Amino acid sequence: MLSTEANPVETRLESLNSEKGKYWITTFGCQMNKADSERMAGVLENMGYKKGESEFNADIVIYNTCTIRDNAEQKVYSYLGRQAIRKRSLPNLKLVIAGCLAQQEGESLLRRVPELDLVMGPQHANRLEMLLNKVDTGQQVVATENHYILEDVTTARRESKICGWVNVIYGCNERCTYCVVPAVRGKEQSRTPESIRSEIETLSKKEFKEITLLGQNIDAYGRDLPGITKEGRRKNTLTDLLYFIHDVQGIERIRFATSHPRYFTSRLIKACAELPKICEHFHIPFQSGDDEVLQRMGRGYTISKYKRIINEIRDLIPNASITADVIVAFPGETDDQFQKTLAVVQEIGFDQLNTAAYSPRPNTPAALWVEQLPESVKVRRLQELNSLVETTARRLNERYKDQIEEVLAESLNPKDDSQLMGRTRTNRLTFFPKTRSDQKNYKPGDILKVKINEVRSFSLSGIPID
C-alpha cells in the first residue's frame, strides 16, 4: 500500500478496524428488507467491521429474513444450521437473525438454534450496535418489542452508488387476511417530509441519480402526520411529498413502491404525469381478478376500480409500464375465479408480474379457514399463470424494438464486462456496450440514449447513440 504521512488518528482507527473483523449479511426479503440490511451494514462499518468475502469467513453473520411465504422461512433454517456447525469450532463467531422471521418467531428461535447470539425484529435495525454491545456482555439477546424507529438513517452503507432506497413509511395498518407483514413490521409510522428530503439531499451530494421511495403501502404515507389544508384535505400525502422532494438537484429519477389500489388517487396520477423526474412505472398489486376473492382477502377494492386506475394512468401517461403482484389458490378460490385472474392479466397486459401460490402464515385469518386448496391445485394454477405472464410480457416488450430509450447506467454486466447494465425509465433492465462506435466510454451514473435492437421477455439490449 502506498502510504507515507500516516495520520495518527487514521492509523489508530485502522488498527481498531482490523480488531473488529469481518461482517456478512444475507438478505432474504423485499426492498424494505434490503434497505434495512444497508442500514445494518452502515452501523457495522461505523463500528469498525469490514465487509467479508463470504458468510464462511465472517466474524459476524446476519441473516436478514423474510416470512412472507413458508418457503422463504424454510430457506433460512438451512443457512442457520450451517453457521451453527461453524460456531462450534469458532466460539467467537456472532450469529444474528434479523428481519421479519426473527420478529415472528422471537425467543423460540433460541430454542431452535441455541448458537444464536441475537434475534432482532426489523424495527430494531438502527439499534444494532447497542444490541451487539449487550451480546458482548455474554447474553443471548432478543429484541422484538414494538419500537419507535429512530431517525438515524444517514449511515446506511448502500450497495448501489447510483440508485438509493429511501424509506418514507414503516409498517402497515392494513389487514389483508393472508398477510404477515402488519404483524412483523408493526404500525404505520411516516417520516416527516423534511427528514425524507434531507436524506435525498445527502444522496444527491454523493452523486446518486435515482431514488425509490419505499413503503409497504406507500399510499398511506402521512396518515399519521398532523396537518389539514384549507380545503379539508390531509396536508401530507404521497402526492404532496413528491412535489416537496421533486426539485432536489442532481437526482434525475424518482420511483416509489408499493402502491395500494384502495388508496391510489387521481391526484397522484396527475402529479406523476406532471413531474418530469417521476418514472413512468407503477407497481400496483391486484392480487386477484375476482371481486369475491378480493373481498375475502380484505383488499377494499373491486377489479373494476383497479382497471379504472390503470386506464387513468394510461390516458395521462401512455407509455407507462405496469407491474403487479398476484396470489393464486387463495383459500376457496374456484376455477372460475382463477380464470378471472387470467383474464385480467390478458386484458391489462402487465410488463411484469410477481406471482405466488397462497401460503398459510401464522397469526393470519386466512390460514385458519377450512377451504384450503391442495398443493396440486396451487402448482397447476401457478404454472398456468406464469406461462401466460411470460407470453404477454414478451409481446409487450416488442414495443421497445427499434425505440430509443433513456437508460441510467447502474453497473457493469456481471456476465460480460464489455457491457453496462441499467434500466429504462419504465424499469426495463437494459444491456449495452460500454464503448460507443466513436470510442466514447460510458460509466455507471451516466444517463444516455440507447437504441433497442434485442427484446427478451424481461430484458432488452441495445446500442448507445448520440
Ligand code: SAH
Ligand atoms: N404491501 C404490498 C405487498 C407486500 S408482500 C401490497 O399490499 O401489495 C408482497 C407480495 O407477497 C404481496 O403483494 C402478495 O402478492 C404476496 N403475499 C403476501 N402474503 C402472501 C401469502 N400468505 N401467500 C402468498 N403470497 C403472499
Ligand code: SF4
Ligand atoms: Fe400485507 Fe396488505 Fe399491508 Fe400489503 S397492504 S403489506 S399485502 S397487509
Ligand code: F3S
Ligand atoms: Fe418479507 Fe418482511 Fe418484506 S416478510 S416481503 S421481508 S416486509
